[in-house]
Amino acid sequence: MSKIDIEKLKNEIIERLKPLDPDKIILFGSYAYGEPNEESDIDLYIVTKDDYIPKSWREKNDLVLLYSQRLADMYVHFPLDIIVHTKKMHQKFIESKSSFSKTILQQGRVIYEHKDGHRVA
Numbered sequence: 001m002s003k004i005d006i007e008k009l010k011n012e013i014i015e016r017l018k019p020l021d022p023d024k025i026i027l028f029g030s031y032a033y034g035e036p037n038e039e040s041d042i043d044l045y046i047v048t049k050d051d052y053i054p055k056s057w058r059e060k061n062d063l064v065l066l067y068s069q070r071l072a073d074m075y076v077h078f079p080l081d082i083i084v085h086t087k088k089m090h091q092k093f094i095e096s097k098s099s100f101s102k103t104i105l106q107q108g109r110v111i112y113e114h115k116d117g118h119r120v121a
Contacts, residue, residue, distance in 0.1 A: 006031060009042065010111045016070045021114070023047045023087060028108035041079035045104050049114070050086040 010027065017025060029043030030036040046067055054060040064084045071080055085093055093101045 012074070013044065013071065014112045016074075017046070017067065017112070020067060020070065021049060022067075022112065023049045023114050024090075024110060025112040026104060026108040027111050028104045029081070032109040033107060041081050043081045044083070045108060046082065046084045047090045048084065048086050051088055052086055053088045053092070054086070 013025065024047040026032075026045040026047075027043065028045055030040040031042055048063065048067075050063075054063060063086070064082065067084050068080075068082050071082070074080060094105065
């Protein structure tokens with residue numbers, strides 16, 4: 001994909017997910033870092049406004065499905081890899097200080113964020 005295609009893709013993702021009012025959407029992986037190849041997928045880290053930790057795998061899976069269904073027909077054109085965290089899960093993710101969390105949070109590209117009651121894309 002070219003840079004123009006990535007901008008179109010970013011806008012498409014934002015428009016599809018806006019009705020769910022996420023807190024933040026981060027593009028990470030090769031497309032965010034400017035190193036994609038024909039094997040690359042689109043990696044998204046989504047933080048919801050929900051302030052809880054899911055009590056079961058089923059509850060967590062339902063959350064992922066809610067967001068991935070909004071992007072479902074995009075999977076036909078390219079692979080998508082989606083991580084969905086609630087605010088509390090996101091806080092734990094930050095606190096983990098794992099190399100994976102650091103990579104996403106430091107090198108990922110925030111494509112949408114809800115700040116001070118305003119949406120910033």
